[in-house]
Amino acid sequence: MLRYIQVEILKLRRSLALLLCVAAPACIAILGGLIVLDRGSDWRTFMLANCALWAFAMLPLALTALSVLLAQMEHGARAWDHVLALPGARGRIYFAKAFVMAGLLVGMSVLLFLFLHLAGYAVAAVAPGKLPGTLDSGYVAWILAQMAVASLLVAMLQLWVALRFRSFVPPLVFGIAGTFAAIVATSARQGVVFPWLMAVNVLTPYPARQAAALLLGGVGGLAMLVAMMLHLARRDMVSGT
Numbered sequence: 001m002l003r004y005i006q007v008e009i010l011k012l013r014r015s016l017a018l019l020l021c022v023a024a025p026a027c028i029a030i031l032g033g034l035i036v037l038d039r040g041s042d043w044r045t046f047m048l049a050n051c052a053l054w055a056f057a058m059l060p061l062a063l064t065a066l067s068v069l070l071a072q073m074e075h076g077a078r079a080w081d082h083v084l085a086l087p088g089a090r091g092r093i094y095f096a097k098a099f100v101m102a103g104l105l106v107g108m109s110v111l112l113f114l115f116l117h118l119a120g121y122a123v124a125a126v127a128p129g130k131l132p133g134t135l136d137s138g139y140v141a142w143i144l145a146q147m148a149v150a151s152l153l154v155a156m157l158q159l160w161v162a163l164r165f166r167s168f169v170p171p172l173v174f175g176i177a178g179t180f181a182a183i184v185a186t187s188a189r190q191g192v193v194f195p196w197l198m199a200v201n202v203l204t205p206y207p208a209r210q211a212a213a214l215l216l217g218g219v220g221g222l223a224m225l226v227a228m229m230l231h232l233a234r235r236d237m238v239s240g241t
Contacts (some may be wrong), residue, residue, distance in 0.1 A: 004096035012100070021108050024062040028054050029115035033123050042133035043120065047140045048203065050116055055147050055199035057179065059108070063155050064175025066104055070097050072160035073170070091233045094163065098225050101159050102152065109148045113141055130215075143202060150198035150203045150213040152221025154178070157195055160228040195220075 014020050023051035032050040035041075041049070117137070124131050182196040191197045192212055201213035 001095065002040070004092045008093075008096045008100045010121055011073050012217075015069050015073060017066055017104065019188055020062060020065055020069070021104050022111060024058050025038055025054070025080050025108050025112035025115050027111060028058055029119040032116065033119035035122050036120075036130055040130045043131050043135040044133055046120055046131060047116055047135075048143070051112075051140070051143055051147070052203055054148040055151075055203065056182070059147070059151060059199055060154060060175060060179045060182070060196050061156060062108060063101075063105065063151065063158050064172060064179070066101060067155070067158040067162035067175070070101060072168055073168045075168075090165050091229050094229050094232050097163070098156060098159060098228070101155055105151060105155055106148050109144045113144055116140070143205045146202045146210075146214060150202055150217030153198055153217045153224055154195040156224035157219045160224065160231070163228070164233055195215065219238065 012016060028050050032053070036046050117135075120131055120135070157173060158175055160172050162168075165171060178196045182191075182194060182200070183189040184193045185197060186200070192201065192209055193216060195217075198213045198217035201209050204210060
């Protein structure tokens with residue numbers, strides 16, 4: 001299994017996945033810095049507002065793009081016949097891709113934590129007084145860690161769709177539609193169980209909703225991984241559409 005994970009990590013160097021993982025959190029930090037330069041804020045609001053923007057829009061869209069990039073490494077090169085012909089590859093290759101997907105999710109969360117701090121300190125240096133208050137880095141790290149766990153469900157769901165279809169269009173449409181549907185479902189009762197809102201629900205002031213987001217996002221993500229592996233392991237990826 002370790003060999004398959006290592007191979008998937010090496011493949012990242014030939015794709016835009018790593019660039020995307022840097023660009024997505026960087027965009028949030030830069031945009032947040034520019035906004036606070038114009039309007040001013042405090043450290044807590046600055047951090048939480050940008051975490052909310054990340055969870056609501058950029059994170060699900062980034063996961064959509066990442067799932068497509070990871071799947072198209074084989075779909076685009078029509079390499080499934082060769083990959084799945086290897087002894088024991090069926091099932092392990094899907095777990096390896098899911099492991100890398102989860103790792104990139106964690107990596108983006110870490111980068112967002114760092115970039116937000118850099119943006120905040122840059123604003124404080126350029127315009128003293130624009131960010132009053134005390135920075136609680138531990139709390140921000142805890143929020144982003146919970147968001148990463150809550151996002152496992154949508155990450156595995158996106159990867160499943162991307163691996164299932166040879167074309168990149170279905171997973172893109174699926175991810176974009178889910179992201180925009182989340183706008184409508186934000187205040188709805190069903191928003192508690194909507195996969196694209198799990199990370200956003202971490203920021204709610206209701207402990208029950210936060211706990212549901214972590215449980216459904218984390219455990220649901222693991223269940224989705226198992227379901228994906230069982231489904232794809234039985235499917236002929238060579239002739240898949």
